[in-house]
Amino acid sequence: MTERIEVRDAEVVFSRRGVPPTTALSGLSLDVEAGGFVSVVGPSGCGKTTLLRAIGGLQGLTGGEIRVGGDTVAGPRRTTAFMFQQPTLLPWMNIADNCLAPARIHRTLTPEYRSRVTSLLERVGLADFHDKYPNELSGGMQQRAAIVRALGQDPELLLLDEPFGALDAMTREQMNFDLNAIWNRAKVTTLLITHSIPEAVLLGQRVVVMSSRPGRIVDDIEIPFGPMRDAETMGDPRFSQIVAHVRGYFVKSQNVSAERSLAHVRD
Numbered sequence: 001m002t003e004r005i006e007v008r009d010a011e012v013v014f015s016r017r018g019v020p021p022t023t024a025l026s027g028l029s030l031d032v033e034a035g036g037f038v039s040v041v042g043p044s045g046c047g048k049t050t051l052l053r054a055i056g057g058l059q060g061l062t063g064g065e066i067r068v069g070g071d072t073v074a075g076p077r078r079t080t081a082f083m084f085q086q087p088t089l090l091p092w093m094n095i096a097d098n099c100l101a102p103a104r105i106h107r108t109l110t111p112e113y114r115s116r117v118t119s120l121l122e123r124v125g126l127a128d129f130h131d132k133y134p135n136e137l138s139g140g141m142q143q144r145a146a147i148v149r150a151l152g153q154d155p156e157l158l159l160l161d162e163p164f165g166a167l168d169a170m171t172r173e174q175m176n177f178d179l180n181a182i183w184n185r186a187k188v189t190t191l192l193i194t195h196s197i198p199e200a201v202l203l204g205q206r207v208v209v210m211s212s213r214p215g216r217i218v219d220d221i222e223i224p225f226g227p228m229r230d231a232e233t234m235g236d237p238r239f240s241q242i243v244a245h246v247r248g249y250f251v252k253s254q255n256v257s258a259e260r261s262l263a264h265v266r267d
């Protein structure tokens with residue numbers, strides 16, 4: 001069972017004595033249907049990671065509520081898997097053991113878990129590398145292993161924070177197609193944070209645009225393509241129109257900050 005995400009008026013204020021508080025999120029509401037794939041884009045520092053961490057139970061709210069699968073999030077959940085920009089594989093374990101590590105930690109290793117990891121390794125082209133160590137793999141292969149580690153847990157929620165940001169453009173594109181294929185099979189509720197607008201449009205069923213800090217949602221765009229995405233999707237004229245539309249928000253926000261600094265100079 002994959003899980004619905006409901007974010008209601010989420011607020012996160014970071015406070016530390018002697019330092020002015022930082023409001024990372026304010027009045028943010030978002031719904032993601034069970035099995036949906038939503039991409040989130042926004043200017044640097046607008047609170048995207050804070051939102052993802054709050055949904056994953058790694059960051060508490062100072063206001064509002066987040067529910068996952070109908071339950072208020074009060075801490076990390078075993079059914080949520082994360083992927084970050086760096087694959088964070090353990091260097092002393094081979095790839096198969098890295099992928100099985102969450103099960104060993106949670107004492108949930110079953111024959112079914114092993115066979116899921118084995119078939120995922122095959123699906124992402126790593127079957128022949130199961131006994132290699134992370135430093136024997138390229139960056140893209142390590143990130144594929146990190147996908148297998150995340151999906152091996154059979155999660156109900158997949159939270160991805162700029163997972164392909166460190167990869168070269170060609171590897172990144174291939175990883176996008178791999179992720180889309182995997183999501184189409186698993187249909188796990190997925191939230192992707194990315195700095196790449198084309199990646200957001202290519203993968204998301206919706207693209208959510210956040211304002212600069214404190215992060216609020218300024219647009220929520222339904223992407224009019226079916227669930228399977230490939231190179232043809234990127235060639236569709238609507239693809240470049242949506243990318244240009246989303247890009248417009250950032251050009252506008254850059255202009256606003258430029259105007260603000262000019263006003264400051266004039267004052």
Ligand SMILES: Nc1ncnc2c1ncn2[C@@H]1O[C@H](COP(=O)(O)OP(=O)(O)OP(=O)(O)O)[C@@H](O)[C@H]1O
Binds near residue numbers: 022047
């Ligand atoms: N633990 C923390 N303590 C204090 N401030 C924090 C903390 N974590 C994040 N912030 C601040 O909250 C704001 C939002 O940070 P966040 O990392 O969520 O943004 P982001 O949109 O993911 O940025 P980027 O796109 O650059 O990764 C920033 O101003 C950041 O400095």
